[in-house]
Amino acid sequence: MKIFNRIDHAAGAASVGNSLRPTQLIIFGNPKIGSVLMGCTQTIAIDLPQKALIWQDGGGQVWLSYNNPALLANRHRMAGCDAVLKKVTGALANFAKAATSP
Numbered sequence: 001m002k003i004f005n006r007i008d009h010a011a012g013a014a015s016v017g018n019s020l021r022p023t024q025l026i027i028f029g030n031p032k033i034g035s036v037l038m039g040c041t042q043t044i045a046i047d048l049p050q051k052a053l054i055w056q057d058g059g060g061q062v063w064l065s066y067n068n069p070a071l072l073a074n075r076h077r078m079a080g081c082d083a084v085l086k087k088v089t090g091a092l093a094n095f096a097k098a099a100t101s102p
Contacts, residue, residue: 023055040081
């Protein structure tokens with residue numbers, strides 16, 4: 001998995017005089033997998049590479065959010081890529097677990 005970019009939305013807000021609790025977007029993916037998904041349905045390219053949002057709520061709790069691959073498959077009417085989607089789902093779950101472990 002490769003991290004392509006990290007966007008610090010709180011820093012962006014601060015640069016224009018606004019305040020925002022810590023909010024970062026991580027853009028990441030694996031071209032070997034992404035290209036297979038795009039081969040199934042090219043419109044999924046608008047949702048790739050995958051993104052994860054790490055944010056802090058008003059109570060100080062930090063959260064990690066990402067789009068479920070099943071949601072993306074449904075959005076793009078993807079068919080015939082069940083094995084790849086299962087692999088992506090597992091990889092994202094492992095990524096989230098590793099990222100949120102103490």
